[in-house]
Amino acid sequence: MRIAVVGGGISGLVTAYRLRRLLGEPVRPTVIESRDRVGGVLHTVPIAGEPVDLGAEAFVGRRPEVPALLRELDIADQLVHPAGLRPLLWAGGRAHPLPERTLMGIPTGPDSVAGLVDAETLARIGAEPGRPLDWRPGADIDVHSLVADRFGAQTVARSVDPLLGGVYAGSARSIGLRAALPTVAAALDRGAVSLTAAVSAALPPPSDTPVFGALRDGYGALLRALAERADAEIVRDTPVTALRRTQGGWRVDPVGEFDAVVLATPAPVTARLLADIAPVAAAAAGAIELSSSALVALELPKDTALPENSGVLVATGEALRAKAFTLSSRKWTHLAARETALVRVSFGRFGDDSALRCTDTELVAAATADLGTVTGVPITPLSAVVQRWPGGLAQYAPGHPERVAAIESALGDFDDLAVTGAYLHGVGVPACVASATSAADRIAAATTRA
Structure with a gap:
C-alpha cells in the first residue's frame, strides 16, 4: 500500500504520522514537498544560537489538539505558556490597553472600548441595543459591514481589524462573520435582538486555562518529532505538477503511482490538482484567496x-x-x-x-x-x-463554510483521496491537526475496507 501526502507543512506531517499510527509498518507514507524543507509556514531558525519561530509562534490553549499531540510524541515537556502580560493597542498615534470583554475586538458595550474610540462612537455603541436589527438566519456577511453598521467604522479600525490582522493577515472587510465568529453568527441565528446581545451571549466563560501555548524550542521541535515518528519517505524540492486517476489508484507527477492520496496543499494548489478530477471542488478551492x-x-x-x-x-x-x-x-x-x-x-x-x-x-x-x-x-x-x-x-471570506462543504461533498465519491490544510476549518495549528487527523482517518478507513 503506497500513500502519497502532497505537502509537507504541519497538516501533511500530522497526516503522515496519523497514517503510520493507524496502519502500522506495512504502510510508509511518502510526503512530497515543493520546498527544500518541511514545515510550511512553521519555520524555526537560530538567532544568537537559540531557536526562534519566524512563522506562527503560538496556538490557542483552550483547544486540546496540540497538547495531546505533544504527549503522544513524548515531548510534552516542550509546552510553555505566556507570562501573563496583556498586549497594547496602537491607535490614534498612541498606545492603549487592549479592550476587555470583547470578542475578536467586537465590544459588549461602550465601557469595553472607552478611551479607544471617540465620544460619537461610544454613543453609537451604547444606543445599539435599541436599534432594530435586520438579520436573516443562515446569512453571512463580512465582519466590517456588520460591525461598522452597528458600532461605527472607528470600532472596526481600532478594535476589530488589529485582531483579525493577527489571526488571518486580513481585515474585517476580507473575513466573513460565520467563519471567523461562528458563535456570534449562531447567537444572531437564535434571535439575538442586537449585536451587543449576540456578542455578550457568545463570549466564552471565564477559564483558568492559559489563552495561548507554545513550544520551548519552537515549532521545529514538533516538526522533527512528527517526521521521525511518521518514518515517512520525504521527497523535497519536488512540486507536484499533476494528479491523475489510474486503474489501480493515482498517478502523482512527477513522483509515481500511489494507492491513495492526501492533498495537504494550499487552496490554489489544491484547485489546480483537482481541476480535471473534481471540477466542483476545484472551483470552490480556487475561490479561496x-x-x-x-x-x-x-x-x-x-x-x-x-x-x-x-x-x-x-x-x-x-x-x-x-x-x-x-x-x-x-x-x-x-x-x-x-x-x-x-x-x-x-x-x-x-x-x-x-x-x-x-x-x-x-x-x-x-x-x-x-x-x-x-x-x-x-x-x-x-x-x-x-x-x-x-x-x-487563507482568507475566510463570506460564504467560506459553503465553499468548504462543496469541496468535501465533491470528493465524497473518492474514498482514496482526501484534503487537509489551513484553508478548510481554521488557520491555527490546532485546527490543522484536527483536519489532518480527519484526512488520515478517511484514508485509513478506505484502506481497511479494501
Missing part, C-alpha cells in the same frame, strides 16, 4: 527598555508600516531568560503585498523605526532576520 505577509525578528540588547506588555497591535490607518509587534522576551518567560531581547515585527494584510517587494534592508529599517515609535525608546538591533510569507494565510 490568500494573504501575504512578512516578519522581521529583531535581536536587541538585553537592557532595551521595552514595555511590560506581551505585544502591540496596530489599528488600521495608523502612520506605521508594521501591523503588530510581539515583545517575545516579555511575552514568554523562557525567552526572557536569554542573553538578548527578542521582538517580532509583522507586516502585511490582505490586498497589500508591498512588504514582499521591499528589500531586507528596507524591512529591517521599517521594523526598527516603527518599534521605536510605539515603545518610545531607541532601538539598536544586534541582528535581524527577515522572513517573507507569500500566500501564507
Whole structure:
C-alpha cells in the first residue's frame, strides 16, 4: 500500500504520522514537498544560537489538539505558556490597553472600548441595543459591514481589524462573520435582538486555562518529532505538477503511482490538482484567496527598555508600516531568560503585498523605526532576520463554510483521496491537526475496507 501526502507543512506531517499510527509498518507514507524543507509556514531558525519561530509562534490553549499531540510524541515537556502580560493597542498615534470583554475586538458595550474610540462612537455603541436589527438566519456577511453598521467604522479600525490582522493577515472587510465568529453568527441565528446581545451571549466563560501555548524550542521541535515518528519517505524540492486517476489508484507527477492520496496543499494548489478530477471542488478551492505577509525578528540588547506588555497591535490607518509587534522576551518567560531581547515585527494584510517587494534592508529599517515609535525608546538591533510569507494565510471570506462543504461533498465519491490544510476549518495549528487527523482517518478507513 503506497500513500502519497502532497505537502509537507504541519497538516501533511500530522497526516503522515496519523497514517503510520493507524496502519502500522506495512504502510510508509511518502510526503512530497515543493520546498527544500518541511514545515510550511512553521519555520524555526537560530538567532544568537537559540531557536526562534519566524512563522506562527503560538496556538490557542483552550483547544486540546496540540497538547495531546505533544504527549503522544513524548515531548510534552516542550509546552510553555505566556507570562501573563496583556498586549497594547496602537491607535490614534498612541498606545492603549487592549479592550476587555470583547470578542475578536467586537465590544459588549461602550465601557469595553472607552478611551479607544471617540465620544460619537461610544454613543453609537451604547444606543445599539435599541436599534432594530435586520438579520436573516443562515446569512453571512463580512465582519466590517456588520460591525461598522452597528458600532461605527472607528470600532472596526481600532478594535476589530488589529485582531483579525493577527489571526488571518486580513481585515474585517476580507473575513466573513460565520467563519471567523461562528458563535456570534449562531447567537444572531437564535434571535439575538442586537449585536451587543449576540456578542455578550457568545463570549466564552471565564477559564483558568492559559489563552495561548507554545513550544520551548519552537515549532521545529514538533516538526522533527512528527517526521521521525511518521518514518515517512520525504521527497523535497519536488512540486507536484499533476494528479491523475489510474486503474489501480493515482498517478502523482512527477513522483509515481500511489494507492491513495492526501492533498495537504494550499487552496490554489489544491484547485489546480483537482481541476480535471473534481471540477466542483476545484472551483470552490480556487475561490479561496490568500494573504501575504512578512516578519522581521529583531535581536536587541538585553537592557532595551521595552514595555511590560506581551505585544502591540496596530489599528488600521495608523502612520506605521508594521501591523503588530510581539515583545517575545516579555511575552514568554523562557525567552526572557536569554542573553538578548527578542521582538517580532509583522507586516502585511490582505490586498497589500508591498512588504514582499521591499528589500531586507528596507524591512529591517521599517521594523526598527516603527518599534521605536510605539515603545518610545531607541532601538539598536544586534541582528535581524527577515522572513517573507507569500500566500501564507487563507482568507475566510463570506460564504467560506459553503465553499468548504462543496469541496468535501465533491470528493465524497473518492474514498482514496482526501484534503487537509489551513484553508478548510481554521488557520491555527490546532485546527490543522484536527483536519489532518480527519484526512488520515478517511484514508485509513478506505484502506481497511479494501
